[in-house]
Amino acid sequence: MTETLFKPGHTACAGCGQAIAARLVIDAAGKNTMIANNTGCLEVFSTKYPESAWCVPWIHSLFENCAAVASGIESGLKYLGKKDTINVIAQGGDGGTADIGLQALSGMLERGHDVLYVCYDNEAYMNTGIQRSGLTPTTSNTTTTPPGSASFGNPRPKKPMPDIAAAHGIPYVATASVGYPQDIQKKVKKALSIKGPKYIQIHVPCPLGWRHESSQTSEVAKLAVETGLYPIFEYENGQLIPRKIASVKPVEEYLKVQGRFKHLLKDAKGLKEIQAVADYNIKKYQLKAQE
Amino acid sequence: MKQFLEGSHAVAEIVKRCRPGVVSAYPITPQTHIVEDLAQMVSNQELNAQFVNVESEHSAASVVLGGEATGVRSYTATSSQGLLLMAEVVFNIAGMRLPVVMTTANRAISAPINIWNDQQDVMVVRDSGWVLFFAESIQEAVDLHLQAYKLGEDPDVMLPVMVNMDGFILTHGMEAVDMPSQEEVDRYLPAYKTTYKLDVENPLTMGYLADPDYYLEIRYMVQETHTELLSKIPQLAGEFKKTFGRESGGLIQTYRMEDAEQAFVAAGSVCGTIRDAIDELRAKGKKVGLVKIATYRPFPKDAIASSLKNVKEVAVVDKSISLGGFGPFYTDVTSALLSLGAQAPKTSGFILGLGGRDIRVKSILDVYEKLSGKQVDCAFIGLKQELLAETE
Numbered sequence: 298m299t300e301t302l303f304k305p306g307h308t309a310c311a312g313c314g315q316a317i318a319a320r321l322v323i324d325a326a327g328k329n330t331m332i333a334n335n336t337g338c339l340e341v342f343s344t345k346y347p348e349s350a351w352c353v354p355w356i357h358s359l360f361e362n363c364a365a366v367a368s369g370i371e372s373g374l375k376y377l378g379k380k381d382t383i384n385v386i387a388q389g390g391d392g393g394t395a396d397i398g399l400q401a402l403s404g405m406l407e408r409g410h411d412v413l414y415v416c417y418d419n420e421a422y423m424n425t426g427i428q429r430s431g432l433t434p435t436t437s438n439t440t441t442t443p444p445g446s447a448s449f450g451n452p453r454p455k456k457p458m459p460d461i462a463a464a465h466g467i468p469y470v471a472t473a474s475v476g477y478p479q480d481i482q483k484k485v486k487k488a489l490s491i492k493g494p495k496y497i498q499i500h501v502p503c504p505l506g507w508r509h510e511s512s513q514t515s516e517v518a519k520l521a522v523e524t525g526l527y528p529i530f531e532y533e534n535g536q537l538i539p540r541k542i543a544s545v546k547p548v549e550e551y552l553k554v555q556g557r558f559k560h561l562l563k564d565a566k567g568l569k570e571i572q573a574v575a576d577y578n579i580k581k582y583q584l585k586a587q588e
Numbered sequence: 589m590k591q592f593l594e595g596s597h598a599v600a601e602i603v604k605r606c607r608p609g610v611v612s613a614y615p616i617t618p619q620t621h622i623v624e625d626l627a628q629m630v631s632n633q634e635l636n637a638q639f640v641n642v643e644s645e646h647s648a649a650s651v652v653l654g655g656e657a658t659g660v661r662s663y664t665a666t667s668s669q670g671l672l673l674m675a676e677v678v679f680n681i682a683g684m685r686l687p688v689v690m691t692t693a694n695r696a697i698s699a700p701i702n703i704w705n706d707q708q709d710v711m712v713v714r715d716s717g718w719v720l721f722f723a724e725s726i727q728e729a730v731d732l733h734l735q736a737y738k739l740g741e742d743p744d745v746m747l748p749v750m751v752n753m754d755g756f757i758l759t760h761g762m763e764a765v766d767m768p769s770q771e772e773v774d775r776y777l778p779a780y781k782t783t784y785k786l787d788v789e790n791p792l793t794m795g796y797l798a799d800p801d802y803y804l805e806i807r808y809m810v811q812e813t814h815t816e817l818l819s820k821i822p823q824l825a826g827e828f829k830k831t832f833g834r835e836s837g838g839l840i841q842t843y844r845m846e847d848a849e850q851a852f853v854a855a856g857s858v859c860g861t862i863r864d865a866i867d868e869l870r871a872k873g874k875k876v877g878l879v880k881i882a883t884y885r886p887f888p889k890d891a892i893a894s895s896l897k898n899v900k901e902v903a904v905v906d907k908s909i910s911l912g913g914f915g916p917f918y919t920d921v922t923s924a925l926l927s928l929g930a931q932a933p934k935t936s937g938f939i940l941g942l943g944g945r946d947i948r949v950k951s952i953l954d955v956y957e958k959l960s961g962k963q964v965d966c967a968f969i970g971l972k973q974e975l976l977a978e979t980e
Contacts, residue, residue, distance in 0.1 A: 328788060328791075329788050330788070331658075331786050333654065334795075340795075340797065341797055344793050344796050345796070345797045346796035346799070346802050349793035351793050353788070353791050354786035354788060354792060355786075355791070355792075355793045356654070356657050356786060356795050357794070357796070358650060358654075358680050358684070358795055359650070359677065359680055361646075362647065362650035362653075362677065365642065365646070365647035365650030365651050366651070366654035368640060368642075368650075368654060369612065369640070369650060369651035369652060369653060369655040369656075369662070370654040370655070370658055370786060371654075372609075372612075372638035372640050372654070372655050372660075373609060373638070373657070373658030373659070373660040374658055375638050376610060376638050376660050377660060400644060400646075400647075401643070401644075401650065403643065404642055404647050407643075408641070
């Protein structure tokens with residue numbers, strides 16, 4: 298194993314997609330990097346006093362302000378004349394990014410800070426026990442969107458965060474998946490080679506919250522991509538560059554390996570609804586090969 | 589040389605001379621003139637700083653937190669709702685031991701919305717761990733900013749410091765100010781140097797999760813530092829006086845207390861009005877004085893008890909209120925006086941000036957009239973009875 302800047306011994310669950318992705322991100326960024334981290338699973342399992350998994354300067358302040366803290370770090374480094382040699386990464390989960398931290402993130406993007414924002418998207422508030430976030434997919438069973446006689450799980454689609462980030466006119470936006478580690482590292486390196494604000498959103502399965510086998514993290518992540526439910530693409534200066542899907546799989550293959558969609562499999566109408574989401578993504582982000 | 593300056597401009601001038609590298613703020617009345625001036629100074633290259641225009645006070649406080657974490661002197665200013673929106677970050681900055689300096693242009697809190705002065709805003713973050721200074725005059729506000737950086741950045745302190753100045757009364761008032769020169773400031777306040785910072789050569793983790801095995805001690809250490817400040821702050825004010833020839837700040841200041849039998853306790857610009865009222869009362873033979881709270885956190889309990897030990901009656905003047913309870917100064921002062929046991933003076937609490945209601949010499953004389961009567965703990969002064977009757 299090569300030397301990593303995110304040491305083992307932290308307390309993440311077995312099969313945690315976020316822990317894998319976070320290591321890939323910092324190892325791609327390298328040691329001349331400073332991280333501002335939102336409150337969330339990653340912060341909790343990696344920095345329980347007096348231990349830390351991080352071998353780079355790392356700061357956690359609050360749930361929603363890593364983008365603003367990173368703006369301050371970048372400003373401090375600019376003042377010191379050190380910004381050109383040091384990367385600044387702000388990172389958080391989907392709730393900290395798309396919900397409570399959206400304002401601070403929007404401010405950071407709009408002001409043009411030279412910061413890479415990484416959103417680890419495990420599609421719910423996992424740290425507090427699997428509550429629905431703005432990035433929870435349609436019909437997903439969370440503890441605050443439980444299916445019942447009057448409900449089919451989460452009633453709303455995922456907030457289109459990458460498009461919201463791109464709408465700020467920033468030079469680089471990308472999605473990635475922990476199913477494709479090299480793609481994550483390639484995108485992090487590309488992002489850090491570009492000056493200005495960057496946004497990368499990484500799909501990270503959560504075995505506990507999604508109720509899948511902890512040995513299946515990578516496979517589950519790949520199925521999300523192969524079904525079109527998690528579109529992988531880049532916006533370079535606003536130009537869409539999709540990662541094509543060689544052979545599109547039906548959504549059922551992705552849904553059936555997880556407990557959070559179990560209620561759906563009994564219902565043809567619900568299944569159709571999810572297939573429509575995948576079809577929409579495939580069209581919107583031009584995911585189909587040979588087209 | 590003295591200059592006739594607006595309070596906000598004077599604060600911007602002294603902040604500029606303190607050479608912060610990161611300045612971030614969100615506009616709110618009556619703080620705006622301070623940060624507008626700083627923005628112009630950065631634009632004119634009079635001040636070499638990163639000026640970060642943020643989308644909220646929450647982010648303003650977070651930006652200076654981040655700036656300070658890189659070891660760069662940082663500054664912000666706010667007021668009223670802005671301070672409340674910041675509150676979460678304000679606590680965080682103190683807990684992380686980052687010596688940010690902030691000016692609070694004290695203003696009332698909604699609802700009803702009111703842009704005028706009282707001191708309710710700062711009370712919301714009273715328990716955050718910040719050192720809280722209160723300025724009586726524009727000159728003192730200027731001087732306290734210098735002392736704030738000097739104190740907060742002391743390696744034995746490492747705490748943020750807030751300079752409270754009454755909105756409009758001080759921020760928009762004009763006064764002849766003795767403005768220290770850049771050379772004097774540079775001599776008094778050297779560049780900020782710390783090893784407690786984000787540094788790729790020495791990677792620290794900042795902002796840990798502390799479980800019940802550690803949290804209690806970490807909070808205790810902040811309290812311990814505040815206790816040590818009770819001797820550091822008088823030293824700081826003493827050195828300041830030696831350097832600049834002025835008495836500014838300190839824990840408390842007293843006025844005509846030598847033989848006083850009755851005393852006012854207050855903080856901020858109202859102390860000037862109280863001094864005038866005391867002069868009038870003294871002219872009539874009344875032995876009355878003032879104890880001014882210059883530092884509210886740490887709370888100077890011994891200094892206050894000792895200054896009031898020979899007094900028979902005390903009037904605590906609060907420009908804020910813990911609704912359902914008492915004025916915050918009243919609560920603290922009465923706690924401090926417990927140490928005097930049976931010798932403790934009769935102490936009454938008065939609420940004045942909320943939402944910018946003028947406090948005149950007459951208002952202070954009204955307080956004085958009530959002082960020798962029955963003890964009261966939360967008496968409002970200057971209520972318009974006709975308005976109260978209307979709402980009944």
